[in-house]
Amino acid sequence: MRTLLSRLAAIFRQRTLDRQLEEELRFHLDMEAEANRRRGMSTPDAELAARRSFGAPPNIAETYREQRGLPVIETLFKDLRYGMRTLRRNPGFASMAVLSLAMGIGANTAIFSIIEAVMLRPLPVPAPARLVSVGDPARPNNVLSGTPLLDVFSYPLYVRLRDNNTVFTGLLASGGTAKLEVDGPSGVSEPVRGRLVSGNYFDVLGVPAALGRTFTPGDESLPGAAPYVVITDDYWSSHFARANDALGRTIHINGHAFTIVGIGPRGFTGEVTGSPVDLWIPLSMEAQVNRSDSRLSNNKCNWLLFLGRLKNGASLAAARSQVTSLAVTAAIEFAGSQFTADDISIWRRRTVEVAPCPRGFSSLRKQFSQPLITLMIVVGLVLLIACANVANLLLARAAGRQKEISIRLAIGSGRARLVRQLLTESMILAALGGTLGLLFAGWGSTVLLRLASSGQTPIPLDVHPNLPMLGFTAAITLFTGILFGLAPALRSTRVDLASTLKENTRSLSSSGWQLGKFLVVAQVALSLVLLIGAGLFIRTLINLETLDVGYSRTGLAIMRVDAGASGYTKAQILPVTRRLEERLRSLPGIVGVSISQNGIFNGTDAMTDGLRIEGFTPTHHDDTASHFDVVGPHYFQVVGVPVLAGREFDERDGPGSQPSVIINQTLARFYFGNADPLGKWIQEDDRRFIIVGVVRDMRENGLKGEVERRLYWPVMGGDQLAALNFEIRTYSAAAAMIPVIRHELRRFDPNLKTTNLQPVGLLIDATYSGERLIAELCGFFGALALLLAATGIYGVMAYAMSRRANEIGLRLALGADRRDVVYMVLRETVLLAIAGIAMGLPAALAATRLIGASLVGLTAGDPPTLVLAVLVVLLAAMLAGFIPAARAARIDPMSALRQE
């Protein structure tokens, strides 16, 4: 150990130590010579004898140096210095290589850092491996009313599971909130991100309070009786400047006073990855913060997800079977007489999803796993292409260094030693590329998070450099350095010394040339795969963008109006709503205004079940369920959905009129087949509604899958109006009208709570942000790959032409047409490209089959995409080949021949 240290230290003090050694040796020789002289020798003889008895000083010095330092490291330093010098002499080559590597490594690191944050990083809690999710962890913010469900749960079901299971040391529940606002000191309210959590939340996670206390089961025992919040460390910093007296302060959330009782530990922002919170609120305060009726005793409102900590010795399978049995029993009990014997037997066979959940809940994971993995493969291929490019550059350069390498081999350099030297140069390139790549990645991952998010703010993921990310970058840097460096190093050191030194070093062993060609063919093949993938994703995106949603996507805006929470009494709400409709309708640029309880693509939806339909006998309980909405007069005209039969609601419909309902096409087909549904009845509970209209199917929540059955009831007033969506049809683009509408809203009533005023087109766009992300990035990387491959073709052809200059000169001298030369070079280029296409096409067909499921409106083998991609590759190859071809045609026969 001590030896190692002194050796390491010696490396950094070489010059001083060398001087000291020299001095010491000279002293010895002088002393010996002096002694010899005293014995009577002449001065020259005395010195010679001294040297003889000493041995050759340089050899001794070398042995000494080896003993002194670490030869491995010293050679490395020497190689590094030498490598840096060679690279500095070739700045064009070096920057080209470093840049393409940096792009490849940067793209890989950027994608990896997001994969790490979304898919790999465990929650910052003790023993995350013992955490298991109950329900669907991809739905942390869902609220689904109607019947009991097995992927999101009601509070009564939570109490059942929490109190009766024997497999968890603790089971926590958490759910999303309505939009939360904190009243600021100057009357301005500010949005805040919160989550409703059970009393044992912090205990189950094992997260202590950094200051104050966390929640206790007592905070959950009585609805409305625990007006306390625990805030995150970040929120404490940003809003209380980490002051200790933040504890005990009161903040008003959605108008309700809460006392801050604790501050969470640094770095902990909740159990939902990608949705960090600012504060936690006990479940018991749910009605207060949501400003709604309490859901706590409602066993048909499903809005909670559970996270349990598995007991030591309890297996996942045991947990699953116990949780399923408890939950199914409870669900059947809650449904009561609604379930037929058939339903019950179906439910008995269902299972509850119970899965390891060390990384917390996340809707991102489900949404982006597939896109991220696809992208990881894509950028991996781009990196391979970049490696091939650099390898080719190295090969071409090695040809230029043939003489240097031959000489070094001739004077006794070991081949291994030379390969090491060349590999060191590759590693320098890779390391520079990796370092620059890290910078690119930091920038790239921020851009990615912005591209992937549906709103204006990027997805809140922490992608700062961390250990896994740096490790990943280091690993791929090392890997690429060896990948692109090894083959050229081995090839270029395998030379026939005699012939190379003798001749005018023209022939890099032909195997080097073959390797170069192979690399280019591989590049073409890989970039074809990428281009085909990109083409398929871009066409998918176009299909999504042009998919018929049943109405015009442009010129429609939507907003949520919360009259009930804005100080209006129940009696005032209807007239206020009507007045606001009138005011907006009178604005120039607005075609029509209507209202509905659930919006379009803004995340609200409703279902009902137990319906009875005239002339229809259900076979399953599910047959009696339908989505529904409550809509105002002229709703379909405003949204732009054609009424296919009958009429739509107008001012006549409402309290006191004949109970009526409008149905969509899908529902009409399901219940009535080809019969005319107009005039038939649909019964919900004990009320019967007459069908007065059939409207065309429209998409309200998603673009994929079939359109659901849907009922529309007219607005009856009262509670239905307390919180509503306004649909606003505009003449031109809706985005342009939003400031106008906002201005009018302030003039109408500055206290009226309105939120989420947005163009519907934007909301629809948000539903396929994953597909857009993939299409855009694949397009970008496909283009990049093509560019790299074209550079590769150009490089190989240019090199080939320079080697064949005299052959071409001879042809020209013998009377060949210059056009023939261009043709000859282009022919060779196209042959290379075709070889690449022949390799790439089957690979692409195999690879794209894997993404078939994520394509919309086309299949993996989509012929137009394939043809287009092949044409693009051919064209790029020809363009790349044209420059060397033109240069070859300009060769002066005389000078080319004279060189021989």
Next chain:
Amino acid sequence: MNEKSEVLQGTLDLLVLKTLDVMGAMHGYGIAQRIQQISEDILQLNQGTLYPALLRLEQRGWVRSDWGISDNKRRARFYSLTRSGRKQLAEERVKWKRVAGAIERLLEAGA
């Protein structure tokens, strides 16, 4: 002509340590002279190999070196034994005696 023997591999360390133990601080040249003198020139020391050996001993912490002034008023590097060097010498000595004894017995038995 004297019958000369190459210094046995591994014994050089022992010789150097012993010399320093007896003589105190000495420069490399002095150590070489002393070894040849005491062994009456029987041990042929390739003097140059002394220096890597000294460095090795220093790296192991058995000797230390300081720059000083020699008898003829020149700057020279003086080596001296450290405490752990002294311990090492005792161990090497025991080891050497054991090995030498074993070889001796072997040779006697064969005769």
